Amino acid sequence: MKKLLSIVLAGVLTVSLTACAGKGSSSEVESNSNETTKTDSKAEVAATQGKYTLKIGTALSENDPLYQALENVFEKNVEEQTNGEVQVEIYSSSQLGSDEDVLEQALVGAGVGIITDPGRLSNYVYDFGVLQAPYIADSYEEVLKLFATDVYKDLCSQIEQQGFNILSFNYYQGERELFTKKPIVEPSDLKGQRIRSSGSQVVTATLEAMGANTTVLAWSEAYQALQQQVIEGVEVHLSAAVGSSMQEVTKYLSFTGHQQLLTALVISDAWMKSLPEEYQTILIDQSYKAGTAASEAVLAKNEEYLRTLKEGGIEVIECNKEAFKEACNIAYETLGYTQIKAKLDAELGR
Template identity: 40%
Template sequence: MNINMKLSTLLLAAALPFSAVAKDYTLKISMSVGEKDPMYAGSMVMKEAVESRTDGKLKIEVYPSGQLGSMEDIQEQAMFGENVAALTDSGRLSVFSKEIGVIGVAYAAKDYQEMKRIVETDVFKGWEQKLEKEGLHVLSFNWFQGSRSFFTNKEVQKPEDLNGLLIRTPGAAVWSESVRSLGATPTALPWAETYPAMQQGTVDGFEAQLPAVISGSLQETVKYVAETEHFQLMTALVVSEDWFRSLPQEYQTILTEESYNAGNYASEQANAQIAEYKRIMQDDYGVKFVAVDKTPFIKNAQAVFKKLGYEQEYQQLQQALK
């Protein structure tokens, strides 16, 4: 290329909008749940929308079932500027913004609608922004994976029935302390290892949401579900703050909007399919659902707010909801 041609190319690029000459970008979304889970479906909706609106300049790759590694590893990669996104929970994020962990305490919200209101408050949004100083950026915190209950091979009706049972749970303190307060002995284990752990008797049960159980075929390993609904699992899609800021402003807007839209879609799918998931487990696998009295479980969980220093944050959220 001669000097005149090079000059013409530079002048043309300068005259075009930035988005028209922007380079291609790729975001790799990682999640622990499998392809049958509504969260995967939501991510695929996001992929289609983002790629359409950016004419394929911003590509989305979705990796289910922990293919890229643990959520902790993905979060760390994002903190160092990698082009990865983690569909992660408040417990894991509380390491970097302690206040966010309050919604991971058992019975922090009574149901999906209340949890959705909580994460949309200005108080909670302020806690999200603290993550940016740690290198993490929340695209949206509206991916509801479902209400978590106890899945065991022993019938559980009250907290005392969980005594002595080793229950798989994520490793964050808000999760483990909540499960301990409800009567069980928590043990941290990657979600992908839960099925073999149940088969081998390494653990006595696990606590999880129905979509993830069906997606991972874990209904094959249990006889009972104690419907404690102790966690309302609202999760976030989190990316690298540096990587996000490297995008053209137009792409930042698109990615944020479509993450929020996809989170709503995934949440709607999760809620809509609960009845069918229960039917499958009851009719096809003979699993018994136990409608427990939640009162003693709720009472026991209150101690966790004090133990982990979340009393003030909990009150702030309750005030914000009024």
């Protein structure tokens, strides 16, 4: 799997997964000087202070491979290659706020970034959510192909126009499964079950098509909500389940595989364009390298994650995956993604 990952990432996807990174003019901000004068750009502020600071948030814990790649690859290499002029700070467990909060800060030019998914980006470019729609891909290899399509590149251009800069879209977090308090074999078993949704329309529509009731919560609140019986389950990938100790508050794991989660490091386009071009290139390159490292680690450790969950008391349920696939077909109609899915299918020859 590692060999395949390296070949694909080094070849077909190197350009497309970083396609949203761009260059342009800087935005105006206030300086912090004692004279309280205004400068014309963030670049001038940074020159006065001697450095730029980028704060990156993620809902994941510090022991998650994605967080570790951000810290050990992205932060380390960016700071080294810019001689400390760009300082990177990584925040786990939604310490910077929810994905939506950080994205809104980025829109006004703040030096912040977030690891987020296509579903949340669909709040800004609606069709982006199709890349996270249920069973749009059945494997990691298939989802990589989605991010090499002209459909993706067009969506990427649209997200730039909204004020975001996608440094790279190659942070694979794994396949999304159901963790519940009761065994889930068929979609009908989800009737009346309150399952946590991130709040994105794609996730909510997927869960409701599968038969669940949804409750929108930040991931950092899911553990306590399960403890207090506010919800009966979550849909999440194995690394995040282990990182947040889902084995302590749920009993069953159903391998529904309803999403293959490839995520992006998204920052402010205005802040990005305030950097010297050489620094912009460094951020793009190192984000891609961090995404590769994170993805390889996730793939290599999935068996270890599953073992940890089982040892913690989780029972794996043999669910009817085909029944879940069939149930999720209605989600494309609900979301209005029928036409764009047809374009993807045509481009991929399926």
